[in-house]
Amino acid sequence: MGLTLSEFLPYRLNCLSEAMSQEIKPIYRDHFGLNRPEWRVLVALADLGTATAKDVGAHSAQHKTRISRAVRALEQRRWLTRESDPKDRRSEMLTLTAAGHRAYCDLVGPMRAQEAGILDRLSPEDRAALGTALSALENALGLSVAQPPE
Amino acid sequence: MGLTLSEFLPYRLNCLSEAMSQEIKPIYRDHFGLNRPEWRVLVALADLGTATAKDVGAHSAQHKTRISRAVRALEQRRWLTRESDPKDRRSEMLTLTAAGHRAYCDLVGPMRAQEAGILDRLSPEDRAALGTALSALENALGLSVAQPPE
């Protein structure tokens, strides 16, 4: 009749998510003073090439107000440029500058290394199970297509 | 050389954690107007019986300021009582009242049902893989013993 927090799936996922986040946060924080929304926009734009704020939000699962603020911060660093789309003047085409792309490249290596360092602590079987399990859960929760909050 | 956000483990875990949280939040929010810290303290005290704020923080992986605020809120609802420990007057023994325990019981059923409903969408093999994978990751991240932030 009890619940046992440590066995409750939402709780376990939240703890894992936060622990993982703590492992990688120092990388983008200490190197460049980025926060998580900014880091995600940076990756999203590197993934997508030129894209609108809406695209970035969909690709990085972030609320549009977060995108708006992160884009402004990155723009002030001159890591991205806005160019108004003549076909639809409501939206703007966002593109990483050379400096932005350089910063991205500086961060990707350590990021992947950190991720790999953690995965290395798992047995090959557990790594396989992790891949299977996460994909299955993403399907069960309808996350196969990334959707921004709201 | 790219990173591909949707394959990056910290990102995937964060999305899953948030999606799962959205699935269960309506239960404790709509029934009783609780927020997550309060819900977790409720469960922690039901798990632990009488315990100190520090114990609750360790058991529910929450920062002590969160605990402090959640405990005050639950106290004002008369869902828990504080009793000062004569052996160490720095800490207080927290205990659920009958009303608090009743609320907990009202919530546990729907919570477990929601969790089960999601797990039911997985195949038995995927469910097994999930259990294996989460435990392995918890070990790899040193979460086997629940630790509060900071």
Added chain:
DNA sequence: TCGCAACAGTTTCAATCGCAACAAGAGGCC
């Protein structure tokens, strides 16, 4: 016994968050 570091829990404060309202534009319908 005194002094001091460690500890439990609270409060202050600045930063972050997301909802809701908003402005500006697009597109459909008459």
Added chain:
DNA sequence: GGCCTCTTGTTGCGATTGAAACTGTTGCGA
């Protein structure tokens, strides 16, 4: 064209957050 609705992105605002400072207490070592 004129009107209405939907969409994109920004901003105002109240709520939530955690780092750091603080209060009161304990226990240890000189």
